[in-house]
Amino acid sequence: MSKQALIIIDIQNDYFPGGKWTLDGADAAADNAARLLEAARKRGDLVVHVRHEFESADAPFFAPDSKGAAIHEKVLPKEGEPVVLKHKVNAFRDTPLKSTLDQHGVDKLTIVGSMSHMCIDAATRAAADYGYDVTVAHDACATLPLDFDGKQVPAADVHASAMAALAFAYAKVVKTDDLLGN
Template sequence: MSKHALIIIDIQNDYFPGGKWALEGADQAADNAARLLTAARARGDLVVHVRHEFESADAPFFTPGSAGAQIHAKVAPANNEPVVLKHNVNSFRDTPLKSTLDDHGITALTIVGSMSHMCIDAATRAAADFGYDVTVAHDACATLPLAFHSKQVTAADVHASTMAALAFAYAKVVATDDLLAH
């Protein structure tokens, strides 16, 4: 039994063009996540899908029961793959994610999804703090531009800054092609 799991976080319809909160590079990130998903299934790795849904109907995106809150077809779960519903940024907070991983004897994770600077960052840090060996496929993650006071930050810079911070102390941060080559 594999000790590795692929965690696919928040690759949901609202993050794609035409959705309520479209991210830059969502399609390319999902395509890379789908490649990793195919490989994980072929290896027999545990695959866990994490889906964010806000608890209020007046949320800016991922509203309860909406099509936008559903997992995107590119990474649709197979019947036997667990789907974890979360209501917070951190996929481990108030969810069965950790117990699911532990029940399967998982020691190593590959994390992909959205948004790089929020849910990917939070899950990666939490996973490392829980003692998992964590890898992030940086090109299977997407984000959007941000602003801080008068400073405008491009999506590419938000993503690069987040990945640099995670690579410093929390995870191996690698490209999808490199993961698939090993």
């Protein structure tokens, strides 16, 4: 029998209005992540919270022990839910994430969080490479506009491009309502 987990990546205060690195759609994505969190808890699925902290106090965001690096109130962990601290983009790199999933016999993952084109992309690809059956709730993820070669790429395009690439070969990419059966 398949055992699944919800992985909530980097839904942290600095990504919200008033934070140091505000993302487009952070509130809406966190609201959808909270809905998935509630459903996962009701089902008894493993919930793993991943929190990014840079190792230097002069980091542009997620400085060690800062309010900005704290998990946002919309998706706070409950007692007993693992919280994985990471210092790199990939949530599996140099963390106990894989061993935590394996200890619980998890083979199916739903991934949500921020940023779509960075940490969500890296964790999803790594999870697929490790052999997990991966789903990404695309409307429970957020990102920001980027500049490349003198061109500004709107956040919606950055997000769509990241999700399209993941859907091509790494994960099922679906809406929160589809996962919740709405």
